[in-house]
Amino acid sequence: xxDLYIGLDIGGTKIxxxxxxxxxxxxxxxxxxxxxxxxxxxxxxxxxxxIDSLLESNTGTLKAIGSGVPGVIEDGKIRFSPNLSWKxxxxxxxxxxxxxxxxxxxxxxxxxxxxVWKHGLGKGCHNLAGLFVGTGIGGGLVINNxxxxxxxxGAGEIGHMIVxxxxxxxxxxARGCLESLASKTAILKMLKSQIERGRNSYFSGLIExxxxxxxxxxxxxxxxxxxxxxxxxxxxxxxxxxxATASIINLLNPELIVFGGGMMEALGxxxxxxxxxxxxxxxxxxxxxxxxxxxxxxxxxxxxYGALSLIEDGLRISL
Amino acid sequence: xxDLYIGLDIGGTKIxxxxxxxxxxxxxxxxxxxxxxxxxxxxxxxxxxxIDSLLESNTGTLKAIGSGVPGVIEDGKIRFSPNLSWKxxxxxxxxxxxxxxxxxxxxxxxxxxxxVWKHGLGKGCHNLAGLFVGTGIGGGLVINNxxxxxxxxGAGEIGHMIVxxxxxxxxxxARGCLESLASKTAILKMLKSQIERGRNSYFSGLIExxxxxxxxxxxxxxxxxxxxxxxxxxxxxxxxxxxATASIINLLNPELIVFGGGMMEALGxxxxxxxxxxxxxxxxxxxxxxxxxxxxxxxxxxxxYGALSLIEDGLRISL
Numbered sequence: 001x002x003d004l005y006i007g008l009d010i011g012g013t014k015i016x017x018x019x020x021x022x023x024x025x026x027x028x029x030x031x032x033x034x035x036x037x038x039x040x041x042x043x044x045x046x047x048x049x050x051i052d053s054l055l056e057s058n059t060g061t062l063k064a065i066g067s068g069v070p071g072v073i074e075d076g077k078i079r080f081s082p083n084l085s086w087k088x089x090x091x092x093x094x095x096x097x098x099x100x101x102x103x104x105x106x107x108x109x110x111x112x113x114x115x116v117w118k119h120g121l122g123k124g125c126h127n128l129a130g131l132f133v134g135t136g137i138g139g140g141l142v143i144n145n146x147x148x149x150x151x152x153x154g155a156g157e158i159g160h161m162i163v164x165x166x167x168x169x170x171x172x173x174a175r176g177c178l179e180s181l182a183s184k185t186a187i188l189k190m191l192k193s194q195i196e197r198g199r200n201s202y203f204s205g206l207i208e209x210x211x212x213x214x215x216x217x218x219x220x221x222x223x224x225x226x227x228x229x230x231x232x233x234x235x236x237x238x239x240x241x242x243x244a245t246a247s248i249i250n251l252l253n254p255e256l257i258v259f260g261g262g263m264m265e266a267l268g269x270x271x272x273x274x275x276x277x278x279x280x281x282x283x284x285x286x287x288x289x290x291x292x293x294x295x296x297x298x299x300x301x302x303x304x305y306g307a308l309s310l311i312e313d314g315l316r317i318s319l
Numbered sequence: 320x321x322d323l324y325i326g327l328d329i330g331g332t333k334i335x336x337x338x339x340x341x342x343x344x345x346x347x348x349x350x351x352x353x354x355x356x357x358x359x360x361x362x363x364x365x366x367x368x369x370i371d372s373l374l375e376s377n378t379g380t381l382k383a384i385g386s387g388v389p390g391v392i393e394d395g396k397i398r399f400s401p402n403l404s405w406k407x408x409x410x411x412x413x414x415x416x417x418x419x420x421x422x423x424x425x426x427x428x429x430x431x432x433x434x435v436w437k438h439g440l441g442k443g444c445h446n447l448a449g450l451f452v453g454t455g456i457g458g459g460l461v462i463n464n465x466x467x468x469x470x471x472x473g474a475g476e477i478g479h480m481i482v483x484x485x486x487x488x489x490x491x492x493a494r495g496c497l498e499s500l501a502s503k504t505a506i507l508k509m510l511k512s513q514i515e516r517g518r519n520s521y522f523s524g525l526i527e528x529x530x531x532x533x534x535x536x537x538x539x540x541x542x543x544x545x546x547x548x549x550x551x552x553x554x555x556x557x558x559x560x561x562x563a564t565a566s567i568i569n570l571l572n573p574e575l576i577v578f579g580g581g582m583m584e585a586l587g588x589x590x591x592x593x594x595x596x597x598x599x600x601x602x603x604x605x606x607x608x609x610x611x612x613x614x615x616x617x618x619x620x621x622x623x624y625g626a627l628s629l630i631e632d633g634l635r636i637s638l
Binding site: 165 | 445446458460462463465467468469470471472473474475476477479480481482483484491493494495558559562563565566567569570571572573574600601602603605606609610
């Protein structure tokens, strides 16, 4: 019987799951809606459905579960998560109790960074920063060869670096955070406001739909298809990402800054080239030259591989 | 015969020297002009004059010399210093050869931070940032209980975090760096531009003087004396320092951010209160609350105590 490991990416919209074999290869995948608004028991039930479905078609022995969750995580508990209705929720323990295997939980941005660092482009780096652009902008830092948590575990909030003083209001209550200028939430707001001004766009019909959620695939179609408004807004977003990148380079002198998340993966090299160009303009040349700025390429798998890394760290094994 | 140690702060304008006894107490001080424009031999001669003058009146045995120098330092050599005419200058070795004692050289901002960390407010902190406001804005980081140099030794350039996209041109060639908005050089430019517009100020006569150098004591007199232009400009500078402070808090979650340098010491609590207020407005509340924002209080002595710390580290002793 083969040893099996499960990695989960529990987001506000969907739960992604991957089944890993003992070589650290993905041998099964599934996803389910998180049903985040339906209460903590329902979300947990959805998590279990993902796990059960992954195990269903495989005859190995489950050895451990790793999970990435947005929000503040302490001692395996979800203290607070803006996108899920979990509060002080003992996810690590509940999974351990239910499946009788070790379970490990981490903040989603840190878990994605871990994936990039251990299984992606960041392999071998001592100092690296990761930006994961989605509904919000998650960030994480590896400093001196370890994930850096700061004094109270809150470090790495790259999405809340102030990029434009007195800029747009951010979900955190401040003004001009990177997240208020370059996240999908910010981009959707800007698309709406341009369309409301009477300009025509690929998105004109879409945003009239009730509860329209901005899809990375739509952004790609509009951007590649030459939609004027989408190009303006995405180019601006890339510039702001470049400004934050320059500040990170000057402050932390990392070897690598990685951009991940669905939007970045979808818009690919075009967007990263603008980020590089802005960072080149603003960062100290000697520091810019020693820092690679790259797409994560692992895509959504960054978080799944990161969840595997949580397991490897927890069990002190290497798959 | 008592053991003696010398700490030097070699700046573009002046060289400060302190004589320490074996208890780490300052028992003598002196300063001389650096004569920075007169070539590398003349600067070195000025450094030696400071050392000789400190030793002159004391009968102990010199055991080591520590020096803080602005610029890029590698292996005890001044690779490049914007304010001194040293290039690839082997200062560490030249002092060792001349005085036959161990000699240690570090970047001035890192040395000042070391002073704050080992002998000042930062004692016992694991994660701290220091901003030293002068002609430029020097910065340094302590991360996980060690001075953080980054991948190639260039980290901690807090003065070159981008605070205002497309802001004023900075000495580094970029636009909108903190240094272009809140250093003494930036403040002098803004004072001039307001006075040229016809506004009256405490500085109106002063800035007509040839080669007028902005003195912290003048800023203090103007600020405390109610000079409208000086108050506007300094309050703005403090706000920008607060914006950078918020970004550092959100990114690095430090326990302490310390402000030093003559201008900060001169303008004291009034300026730091504005910095705190802006950072409180912009940083994530939970991270703001666990971070102290303070004046260094060591004043110019931060760099001298830091030079002593260089010696302590080098000789593996504790004074």
